[in-house]
Amino acid sequence: MKAADLRLLADLGLSHLARRRRQTAVSVLGIMLGVAAFLVISSLMFGFQNDFIRRVIDVSPHVQMLDEYRAPPAQPALSAYPGAAVEIVGLRPKQELRGIRDPGKRLAEIQAMPGLNAAPSLQGQAILRFGSTDIAATLIGVEPELEARVSNIERDLIAGSLGALKTTANGVILGVGLARKLGIGMNDTLTVVSPTGAVLRMKVAGLRKTGITAIDSVQAYALLKKVQVLLARANVVNRINMRLADVTTARELAARIETLNGYRTESWEEANQEILGLFIVQRAIMFSVISAILIVASFGIFNVISTVIHEKARDIAILKSIGFFERDLRRVFVLEGALVGIAGALLGAGLGSAIISALARVRFEMDLIATIQGFVLERSWWLYAIAGVMAVTVSAFAAWLPARHAADLQPVDILRGGP
């Protein structure tokens, strides 16, 4: 369509909308609120989700090799007779000592790969006791020099240092949530009890705050050797943690390492797949709700366009008798809907942006799945683009339905009827 034609049809559309100012304003208002709601809710939701993902990437290993297998090993009888009907009765799994076999060699192999650092750890459950408070925690044994290269633990310490694990006798670094629950502070001594019954008195050498509640209220760090002794697993490591220069390669690298070593190796996405899956469900719900708002708003447009077409049947007839094509008439009314959508989208973008700016100034602290000090807001251009495209599409579609009727009107039927 030529620009001059578009201008002509737009002029006709605008003249109709100007004639029904109040109804048009209500329709624009509906789209505006829908767009503003979309922007505010998606900004909040994507802001929180992306912040959470950033923090997870920041504080967790990008790839982690575990001392377990993804699938149980195949039984020799099944391998010997592939495709045969084999029944194995009374199977008793082999009792193996848990832990990654030959960790030194595997660690060296992984460290030789480009673009990553790796560090071993032993992770197990323990009870931390301080005074009359017992709290179950995840005790992680690390080698401070290597661990510093695969995590930001040093940066996240609000008191003490990672090196203090070496300089303090039986030193332990606690997550701030854990310390708060125990009511313990720096340099206090607590008792650590392992599942085997071993007991060790340890001194708080550091406090860590990542901002992720699930980490800060559960994890405690100590020297690898101390944890191996406490858990009665001398020379055993059950994790090899890796940090990558490029986090987007985590999934591919994890698969490669798992193929080479056989041990289950998880990328950060797989390790957090439940919460990431939840995020997808959240997004689907949000888009459904916003779509519903826009669809309801589009009824206003449908109503305006239907009314205009009903009122303007005579004008439609005269335009057709002058020589306007059926598609011209359809376009006039679809353009009207689109113009309402554009106006609603622009105003909604302004309103949404103002609300987002106001929310950004609100400060508070709350421990959810992550500790937040205020609303974390996403202000991407693509959110505005999605909102705009949705608003204009829904509006144009709402107008297209009655517009078909306008195009089908036969001028002779109306001209015979008089004014």
Add this chain to the structure above:
Amino acid sequence: MSAPVLEIREVTRRLAGVVPVTLVDGATAAFAPGDFVTITGPSGSGKSSLLYLLGLIDRPTAGEVLLEGRATATLGSDELAALRLSRLGCVFQFHFLLAELTVRDNIALPMRRLARLGRAGIAERAEGLLDRLGLADKLDKTPDQLSGGERQRVAVARALANDPAIILADEPTGNLDSRNAHNVFDIFASLARSEGKTVIIVTHEADLAEEADIRIEMLDGRIREMRRQHA
């Protein structure tokens, strides 16, 4: 006699329904450039229906309408619309101006759709037409600010906008007082006689019908008589 610019051959228009109604029944006529024609007849005789068929606004159930020698029966709705836009100009009993638009914009509508002229050319032609019809000072008025006669003259200007070869008018003076009716009728006569346009007017008014060169009388959907009135 020059070749007909508009011709109908055995044209019939029948409305289907429980009781079928025949609006036009086997009408045949041919009109040359410069013909000034009136169609008269009692109410329900098929005058307006015949005009809608001549104006390609309606399609015949049977028979043929030829515009400048070209059969129109097989043309699609877009092709018919294009012919109406460029070759035909219609005026109706009720002015049917677009209420939201100014006089200037109403007249510009067909020109903008045809896009033969640029913006300046359209403005110039609109002003020229209104000047010729004595409405030069009404350019920026809306239809509700005009009298009945003025509105009808604007409708005539709109019909002339794309300089059509044929002007069709359906009782254009039906809602005008005698003075305005004669004014409008004189405009049509001048278009035919001075500019060689084919002008076909449906009218009830016998005295006006007498002024035409050719008079068609209709009865019960049929052309009862078609006669040339002036030598």
